[in-house]
Amino acid sequence: MTKRTRVFLFASAGVLVAGLATGLVAWAAGAAAVGSNGPDELAYVPGTASMVAYADVRQVMNSPFRDRFGQYQRGNGSGPYGIEARTGIDFERDIDRVLIASLAGQPGPLFPPPPGAGAVSNATGMSLLVARGRFDTVRIEGLMRQQGAQVEEYRGKRLVSIKDDTHGATLAFVEPGLVLFGARDGVRGALDVKAGAANGIAGNRDFMTMIDGVDEGTAWSVAKFDSLAGSTPIPSAVVNQLPPINWLAASGRIDSGLHGLVRAEAQDEQAAQSLREVVQGFLALARLQSTREPAYKGMLDSVALNADGKSVSLSFEVTPAALDLLAPGNAARRPAGPRRP
Amino acid sequence: MTAPLFGPARRVFELTLGEMLWARRTAFMALAAGAPIVIAILARLAVVNGSAVLTVNGNRIGTQAMFETAVSVLYLRFIVPALGVFYGTSLIADEVEDRTITYLFTRPIARGAIVLGKYLAYLLCVAAVVLPSLALVFLIMVPFQNMGPLFGKLLTDLGILALGLAAYGALFLWAGVSFKRPLVGGLVFIFGWEPLAMVLPGYLRYLTIAHYLQASASNVASVLAITAAAVLLAMRTIQTREYVLEQ
Numbered sequence: 001m002t003k004r005t006r007v008f009l010f011a012s013a014g015v016l017v018a019g020l021a022t023g024l025v026a027w028a029a030g031a032a033a034v035g036s037n038g039p040d041e042l043a044y045v046p047g048t049a050s051m052v053a054y055a056d057v058r059q060v061m062n063s064p065f066r067d068r069f070g071q072y073q074r075g076n077g078s079g080p081y082g083i084e085a086r087t088g089i090d091f092e093r094d095i096d097r098v099l100i101a102s103l104a105g106q107p108g109p110l111f112p113p114p115p116g117a118g119a120v121s122n123a124t125g126m127s128l129l130v131a132r133g134r135f136d137t138v139r140i141e142g143l144m145r146q147q148g149a150q151v152e153e154y155r156g157k158r159l160v161s162i163k164d165d166t167h168g169a170t171l172a173f174v175e176p177g178l179v180l181f182g183a184r185d186g187v188r189g190a191l192d193v194k195a196g197a198a199n200g201i202a203g204n205r206d207f208m209t210m211i212d213g214v215d216e217g218t219a220w221s222v223a224k225f226d227s228l229a230g231s232t233p234i235p236s237a238v239v240n241q242l243p244p245i246n247w248l249a250a251s252g253r254i255d256s257g258l259h260g261l262v263r264a265e266a267q268d269e270q271a272a273q274s275l276r277e278v279v280q281g282f283l284a285l286a287r288l289q290s291t292r293e294p295a296y297k298g299m300l301d302s303v304a305l306n307a308d309g310k311s312v313s314l315s316f317e318v319t320p321a322a323l324d325l326l327a328p329g330n331a332a333r334r335p336a337g338p339r340r341p
Numbered sequence: 342m343t344a345p346l347f348g349p350a351r352r353v354f355e356l357t358l359g360e361m362l363w364a365r366r367t368a369f370m371a372l373a374a375g376a377p378i379v380i381a382i383l384a385r386l387a388v389v390n391g392s393a394v395l396t397v398n399g400n401r402i403g404t405q406a407m408f409e410t411a412v413s414v415l416y417l418r419f420i421v422p423a424l425g426v427f428y429g430t431s432l433i434a435d436e437v438e439d440r441t442i443t444y445l446f447t448r449p450i451a452r453g454a455i456v457l458g459k460y461l462a463y464l465l466c467v468a469a470v471v472l473p474s475l476a477l478v479f480l481i482m483v484p485f486q487n488m489g490p491l492f493g494k495l496l497t498d499l500g501i502l503a504l505g506l507a508a509y510g511a512l513f514l515w516a517g518v519s520f521k522r523p524l525v526g527g528l529v530f531i532f533g534w535e536p537l538a539m540v541l542p543g544y545l546r547y548l549t550i551a552h553y554l555q556a557s558a559s560n561v562a563s564v565l566a567i568t569a570a571a572v573l574l575a576m577r578t579i580q581t582r583e584y585v586l587e588q
Contacts, residue, residue, distance in 0.1 A: 027492035
């Protein structure tokens, strides 16, 4: 083999190795940033997100638990300003996976409230919905245009925006089978993140660590605890008495029943211990109350409370039998509790 | 007594590799491997400048789709089969046409070793040009932040291209050993029969190599089997065939 043949072969191998090494570094960097199991949709979530929730809609829809739960469900959650009304996207039929993020400050409404419910402003934050599924782009855009939507291009993606005096919603077709929906600024911010022009949630190590801990569930949520203040059904007086908590995460695995896990990350181990005692107190109270409700009793028996360092976790199960007993129509079948004298 | 195979094959391999790399025909190979790189540079510049937007059904084509299109259309449909037919058919046919086959046959080596050595030289030569070309297209066309998710696809594509070069080369090597005018038939096969059979309903697609160049374990086994069978057939054919050299 001549010298120039050898040189050519070495150069060729060098180019090949350079390409593979660059790809390997990019892959390793991406895996380290996003975590081993984080969904791809996280690539659109800005670093300012205070809450991220994810659901495998298809798995939930196909689960026996959902069939059973659906029998007792009442009403339709989709309002006149919801994604279905705005875009024609049927949540149950068209969407496979969905990720919702609350951006900038407190969690804001994904779909603005109806007129008269108060002005919508970015001061309360924005929400972003990243949905993967099957979308008829022509039909969706046509429906939105009928509602006066305007089309624009941003970072090479097509944004369809509806805006009137009090409401605004933007839909972007960002990849085949992937749409972003939310406030216009939120959608543009998500495209900035994807383009690398803004910091993404993947760069937030604490957030990603929490997500890695829960993302094996069919549905999960991770939130900064202070972002939830004022938006939880728990009275603020109770919330104020709780030990300092940094993070709250919840996940659920859904099959014939629901296997849930709620995890709180306290500021320090002392706070975690205090939180564990508070939760233990609530559980004791609940067990006392559940003696007259076998459905609750079965569920409470499955509850396990654990504390590890700064982390306090509570797991529980809702079995199909418990769900049947909890159904409103089955109240008459529940065994009567001990009568008071 | 059976003549040794691998020692002579290695000598033929080294001789043929130098000849192939620095022959005039290499210009065709450089053109084939360089064209996707030029296209990748132009496409990347156009996308960065925003002067060109590729859309399908209203959806803008991203770098991932562009890279996949380059692999499936440029490399798998054109470059790999074309290199296979041009080089594979010429490995022995050129020696016959130039009337130099006699010098090889008079050597005290097995005829099969000539075929094997030439085939391995072809494989290294085209792989050394085509695979780095794809790696360069990947580096140019795909932004760094998108490379991670595409890395697995790059590895798969490199493997498929290597298998394609091996299979097409082996098939047309056998054609070159067996037929007098293999190039025309080879061109008809890759640009006529294969595209047609791939879109026709039924089982005709199983009579193409393109069908097996789809990433799956069974297809990899099929391509390897086709390659091995074609090389063995070529070695067996040259062992028994008489070549009449035209004056």
